[in-house]
Amino acid sequence: MIKHGWLGVAIGSLMALAMVGCGSSGSSGNSNEPQGATAGGPQTEGKKLKIGIVFDRGGLGDKSFNDSAWRGIQKAEQELGVEIRKVETKNEKDYEVNQSTLADAGMDLVIAVGLNQETALRNVAAKFPNVKFAIVDGSVKAPNVRELRFKEEEGSFLVGYLAGLTTKSKKLGFVGGMKLDLILKFQYGYMAGAMYADKTITILPAKFTDNWDDTQKAKAAANVLFADGADIVYHAAGRAGLGVITAAKEVGKLAIGVDSDQDDIAPGSVLTSMIKKVDAAVFATIKDLKDGKYEAGEVRYDLKSDGVGTSEFKNTKALIGEANIAKMEEIKKKIIGGEIKVPATEAEYNDFISKL
């Protein structure tokens, strides 16, 4: 055993390295010590606001809404001079621990990113009545929680409308993560938009991957849709959905991105992205807190407040055509004006279609 002494040292240091690795990404479920990021930016009078953020299982680098939330909070760090701390969560069981840790560490505001943190936040918000919270996508009714919710169906309607104008095969597809009410908003908004553009379009049965991770499965699902004749597939499957974009690139068809601007993941293969401006919502919440205007309760981000929208079509402008983009702007005005009421559920969708 003695002659293997050096191995023990090697393993010991490896394990230490691993723990550092976990710590720096904040990914360890048991890490009670969230990683701090010290604030730069202009000093403001008095003490700096401390803002904590707990990411969803998707975590940073999802090219989707976690990244978007992170952009919002970084902007606040630079422009409002707040101090920020972030924690990534690898295991759903740890949401409560991570939220409590930040609340306990003297944060003024703790932002929970993602619907999955709902249950945890309900408990934590009650335990820390003096700390303010905000949750992205979730619904938590408490005097110290602000709900940042989005009208995904409105943004989805716009990308669906564009897909309806652009499709040549007159067949469209959709790949969802899980069959949740949240994801169905994306699906029915998209379907309604496409049908509004052209009633003769066939929308193939939606495929669901049943998780947010399996990129291979989402790609396989998109390939099924492409083989069945679709030429544009919209995804709302989180990180797994990146597989839809890979599939589109490989078979020379089109994907529509979601949450963040995904147009550049495969330039020319992504028609547009339905952008959910989580960054703007997060920034606005922090700014409200700073200005003493923080209020609990639901805040809706829709087309009108520019909380959802499309990307800038920088790679696909020629493909879509200026005329179609102008048409879309018209539709956008109609939605904002309340002339078009975008469906968010199956029942509303059927009703919408019957009136077309």
Next chain:
Amino acid sequence: MAANVFVVNTLVMTVPMALAAIGGMFSERSGVMNIALEGKMLMGACTLALVGAATGNPWIALGAAMVVATIMSLIHAVLTQIYKLDHVVSGMAINALALGSAKFLSDKFLDASKQIAFLPMEVFVGLGLLIPFLTAAWLRWTRGGLRLMATGSDPEKCRQIGLEPVKVRYESLIVTGVLCGIAGSAIVTNAGQFGEYVTAGKGFMALAALILGGWRPLPTLLACLGFGVTQALQLQLQGSHLMGASLPSEAWNATPYLVTLLALIVLGAKNRAPAGLGKP
């Protein structure tokens, strides 16, 4: 066209599982319980993406992926053979180490603007279908194969006839690492990009297939194929009105695990598992 896609989908989902499962077979046949397939695959996947983007040479990337996954596997060997750690606990440690490292490395060093150089997926499909057959032949007809089987069945008797089980285990875990490296590479190649989530539990599916296949290479390949067909079929049928489409998707997703459990109950795990599994 639709049939074509079904076959392709089945193959691309089967192959990484099959490679990892055969890797797991080597390890478990030598007596090392291996729940760390997922972690080893993940490190392979991460390395392929990093090296593939940095060098632009897919063969170097594949080689590096095999090497790094093998290092993970050797750490596993050292933990279980020298420090006699519990096989399940050390396997979990490997998985955690891989998840943290993959996230850290890809965050820090993966340049998203650079294209990863990929081999054609056909290479991996070919390997994934060929290797189980080669393994079966090797186990049955070579001295090394028989030694591996003997070590897994009764390490104590092997010592009495002058075999060194620990040596066999090191060799086997190297093979496990190499195969997991290829499996992880296959996943990234198919997915087209890397994220630390990309293996999505396929290492555990591979383990289930290995158990279902009775720790034998060809039945294990068949089990993987069964799992692959289930997934591809589910995607094909979703939203249609064909038979089975009305089943909730949770039922479809649970099928591989249910079948494995049923097989364990009906056939009995005790008689089929290597008798020396987890023994010193």
